[in-house]
Structures are given as structure tokens and as C-alpha cells.
Amino acid sequence: MEYIHQNFDVNFKYGVHFSSHLFDPANTCLSAFLESRADAAFQKKLLVILDGGVAAAHPGLPDQITRYLSAVRGFQPAPEIITISGGESVKNDLPLVFSLVDAIDKYGIDRHSYVIGIGGGSLLDLVGFVAAISHRGVKHIRIPTTVLSQNDSGVGVKNGVNYKGKKNFLGSFAPPSAVFNDSHFLTTLDSRDWRSGMVEAVKVALIRDTAFFEWIEEKAVALTSGDMPGMQYLIFRCAELHVAHIGGGGDPFESGSSRPLDFGHWSAHKLEQLTSFSLRHGEAVAIGIALDSVYSFLLGWLDEASMYRIISVLKNMQLPVWHPLLEKQDGRPSPVVAGLEEFREHLGGRLTISLLKAIGTGAETHHMDLDLLYAAADICKKLQ
């Protein structure tokens, strides 16, 4: 039997830039990036898709964006900025996916041109998916506007939309061309978004970086009260750890079952869905971190003092550490606990759950003891 072997590497690189007031004419962060990608032989195009919530919180922003981009040499912005709503619900709207594909067609966005998404993680997930499937992938730039998207999802390589109620059922891995984190957008976040976005930093510190956890622990109250320089450092270090994991972890496109960055997330995804997203993602993850930290303690992996420190940090951030759906309901299993099997199906293959051996050291298990899990939930209830 004859055989041909194909084997090649594809290199992906992008920068995560940190700035403020990106569309101020004096700020050359974005324009310098674009101009470095210009081609003397032809004009490249730009299409902006903007979160309506961000537009409402920053009056005049669309005009400012238009003026800014019109001045970039070698680029031609589309004649309109497309404004859509943000939040998780934007990922449930398949007709919207196709209306954005239509805009890419209408405005002649080709494989040398850029789609720029400005908004929270959900909008960026949607825009990234639309860009990834149009013309076999047009370039996209992410401008995340929330704590959560600036420190986690916005700096990563995934996109996706929900399909028939299944979270991220449609999506792909498609690294952005660049990410621009603008701290000014954080000033108009509501308090729940500000606070809950910090939980991904707690998560990544717990599995990777003891010193960062200790810094967060010391600053938790100040951060929660609105300390902006503190928040900027938290976002930078959290983004840096996420970027390092994706690029250095050996499996950027997640071909295996291991998802260390999903610590605290198996129950969080289910809680978000069961509460119809009335829980913020970060609030659900706070509960998930509390549950899996206490479970790690009951398993004998994590010492008791560390467990209490973790719960304290979350409470100092005014985040929940327990939810009634973690309990058995009239003798029937907790619907969150029942979601373990769904999580296994989502990953495919063996159940793989991230737990803690110590603060700063994650570890994985392939088996969850349900009695121990209910006992952990009971401790979270008492500690809330």
C-alpha cells in the first residue's frame, strides 16, 4: 500500500496591547499596529462591530472611532459601524451570525482586511466566529471592554456561538491578529461586572502562581472598592498567565481532554445555564472555585488553611461561594452535580477535572466522588 505523509507547522502570533483611550487621535497604539500591516499596492478595509452597551456608556464613541480609523494610512473603514447588543444572549442569535457574514460580503472585507470587535467576551466570541468562517478566515482584532474579556477570553484563541441551547456548540480556534485592552472602558462597568471579572485571576493564580494569589489576597478589598491601578495590574498578570498557558502549554487548540484553565468551570457552566445567565460568568466561577477548593481539601489534596484563604478572598470580593442548586432537590440529585456527565460529554473521552494540590498548584482527577462533592457543597453553604 502506498502512503504520503503530510506534516507542517503553522505559526500563530499576536500581541496583547494595554492602553487607555484607544480612539483618542493622540493615541497611536492601534494606528501604528495597522500601519505596520499596510501594503503600498492596495487599500485594506476595516469593519467595526461594536457592543451597543459600550456605545451607550460612551456617547460619541462611534464618531470618534470613525474619525480615528479614517486617518489610518493604507486602510479604508466601511461606511458604517455595526452596533449590536452584548451579553450572552448575542451568542444565541444564528440569524445575527449570517447578518454579520452579509456585512463582510457587502463591505468587501477580504483576507487582507480586518474585522474589529469592540465589546465584552460574548460579542468577541461571536465576531471571532463570523471572521473565522468568512472567506476561510478574515483577520480580526479584539478590543475587549470588560474585566473578564480583558484578562481571559479576549486574549485567547477560541470563538463560538451557542446552538440549540448548547453553549459554544459552533465555534473554532482562530487566533486574533491583535488584542487591545483599553482600561478606560472599565470605568463604566457596573459593580457586578467589575467584581466578578476578577475571579479568573483568582483561578489562574490558584493553579499557577502562588505569589499572584498572595497579591490578590492582600488587595482584594481595595480592588473590590475600585482601585484602578490595582485592577490594571490584575488584568495584565492574569492575561499574561493565560497567554503563557495557551502558547506554552503544548496544546493551544485543545486536542486533548486536559483543561487546567477550566478550574472551577464544570459546575459554573451548568449554574449559568440553570439560572438562565442571571448569574454572571464570574459569579458562577466563584461558586465553582469554592466548591472544587473545598472538595480538594476533603480529598486530602489541599490543606485546611489554604481552603479558608480561598473562600476569604472570594468573600472579600463580595462574590458568592454557594448556590441552592448545589443541594439535592427533594431527594433527587443536584442538577449541577448531574451536569458532571454533560461536562464529560462536552470534553469528550474521560472525565477530567482540575483540582488543587496547593495554592498555586493545580492537578487533575478523572473521578469525582459524589458523596464528597455533596459534603463540599454543604461546607460552602456554611461558609457563605
Added chain:
Amino acid sequence: MEYIHQNFDVNFKYGVHFSSHLFDPANTCLSAFLESRADAAFQKKLLVILDGGVAAAHPGLPDQITRYLSAVRGFQPAPEIITISGGESVKNDLPLVFSLVDAIDKYGIDRHSYVIGIGGGSLLDLVGFVAAISHRGVKHIRIPTTVLSQNDSGVGVKNGVNYKGKKNFLGSFAPPSAVFNDSHFLTTLDSRDWRSGMVEAVKVALIRDTAFFEWIEEKAVALTSGDMPGMQYLIFRCAELHVAHIGGGGDPFESGSSRPLDFGHWSAHKLEQLTSFSLRHGEAVAIGIALDSVYSFLLGWLDEASMYRIISVLKNMQLPVWHPLLEKQDGRPSPVVAGLEEFREHLGGRLTISLLKAIGTGAETHHMDLDLLYAAADICKKLQ
């Protein structure tokens, strides 16, 4: 301004296997591949999507596939084989995309499981796209059944479907896990598909491999008459050259404008569309190769004798070298020639057209002289 740099490589590898009677229980080519990917900890799943034309030409094939896959250790085939029509029209059916996504959901095809497409290039393009966007990419195996898909599209890394009449507007780059070329499927091809599929071998020989062109030249009449061992060598060498170009050309996911493998294709895509696909892809490419070879001669790049040899090979394969749509229509431009600008838009950026410096040596131009192009079309008309 702070900055984080992300930089990583993703490795892609897959084998292109050549066999015959793949689903014969005695043939271990496919089963050995699958069993090498089994995991003792859990069952992986298989979902087969089969071209209805292939099923009709090979009665009993679905049962044979079911028996074969049921015997593979570590894998569980879905309870049904999904049969859909083949041909270009299958790529115009967006509801079909979603019905196949639904099947992936229904049968629990996760990121460790495999979707197996069996059919011509269009079916494989559709199945590859469905696999690429489900669960951020489930694995897929290609079993191409035509000359064209076995020697060209089926061994590559692209997928796609048409959208609102635009060819491959939706799609991605997603290498298969493996390709299995089964020569037995070629025995039931009709004569037009058998002959026209060979043209991609002529194309790649012209731009890359003088000796292969000379071999094709010598064998053209025999190949056209149904020489199976000759066809097997033609497919192998053509696939090998395509695989080498994709893996070794430095741009497997086509981030630039250069498309050397698209020699003869700019006019072919337009001819297919203008004739509502009554011209086979290979027939349209034969015309495109003739046109661009004669144009290369008129430009002074290719010598006259080589030009005549190219036309002769195509004619010996009983393939067309001219079409009335290459002429001006009542004084208005030829609609094919007018398609040059559309081709530029498709690539984005500068117009980049592959031409010939010699048999075996491709070269690119960024400018097409329209008078010279009409003169070339006129010569093709006389030589037909």
C-alpha cells in the same frame, strides 16, 4: 504601554493512504489507522456521511461499511449512515449544513470522535466544514471517490460551502486526520469525470515537474481510454505534489495572495459559474490552462513548441481548450475576462495570476493585458 507577545506553532500531520476495496473485511488499512487512535479508557464514535451517487453505484456499500466499522476495536459507529447527494449543488444547501451539525449533536460526536466523509470533492468540502465548526472542530477522515478529489482537493486542507451564490464564501482551513484513496471507487465513474479529473495532474506537472508532464504526455491516450494502473500512478504523483506544496510551500493556510496551484483556475471558476456547472471543474480548468498557456506564449514567457504540447495533451484527453464565453459578446467584454476583477477581490489585495515560464516552471504576474488575453482566446479557438 505594556505589551504581551503570544507566539506558538501548531503542528498538523496526516497520512494519505492508497488502497482498494477499503471496506472489505480483509483490508486493514482503515481499521488499523482507527485502532492506532483508540483509547482504552473510553469508546470513540464514528459518523459516516456518504455520497448518494457512490451508494447507488456500489449496491450493498452501506451494509459493508456498517459491518466493517462495527468490528473496529475501541470505536462505536453511529446507528445510521447519513446519505446525501453529491456534486456542487450539495454546497449550496445551508439547511443541510445544519442538519449535519444536528447529527453530530444527536450521535454525540465529540472532539475525540471522527466524522467520515465518503464522496467527491463537493461532499468532502461540506463535511469538512461541518466538522470544523462543530465543538470547535471534531476530527474528520476523507475518503475521496473521484479522480479529482483523490488527486487534489481531498488531500488538501481546505473546506467550504457556497453562500448566496458565492463559491466557498463560508469555510475554513482544517486538515483532515487522514485521507484514504480507494481506487475501486474510480471504476464506476462516468467517462467525463474520469477524464476531467486528470487535468489537475496536468496543471501541477506544468508548474512543478517536467518529468511528470512528459509521462502524462506519453500516456495521455491510454489514460483516457481507462488505463487503471496508469491512473493510479497519476493520482499518486499528483497528490504527492499537492501535499508537498501545501506542507512545504510556507503558507499552508494561504495568508498571502500567491496561489501557484491555482494555475488555470481564475477563468475556470468563472466558466463553471457562468455555465451553471454544466462544465465539470476539470473541463473548465482544461480551458483555463489552455488560455493561460497561450497567454504565457504571447507574453514571450513560454516557447511556442511547449504551448502546442500543452494543447495536445489536453486534446488527447478529449478535454475542451476553448469556450464561446471567452469571446467578446456583441462588442461587450467577455464575461470570463470581466471576472478577473472578481478573482482579485476573492484573493484580496493585488491581482496575482500564475503563468508558465516553461513546462515544469510556473511564475506569477500582477497584470493581465486584456488585448493579449483576447488574442490568446482567439488562438485557443483556432486550436480546438
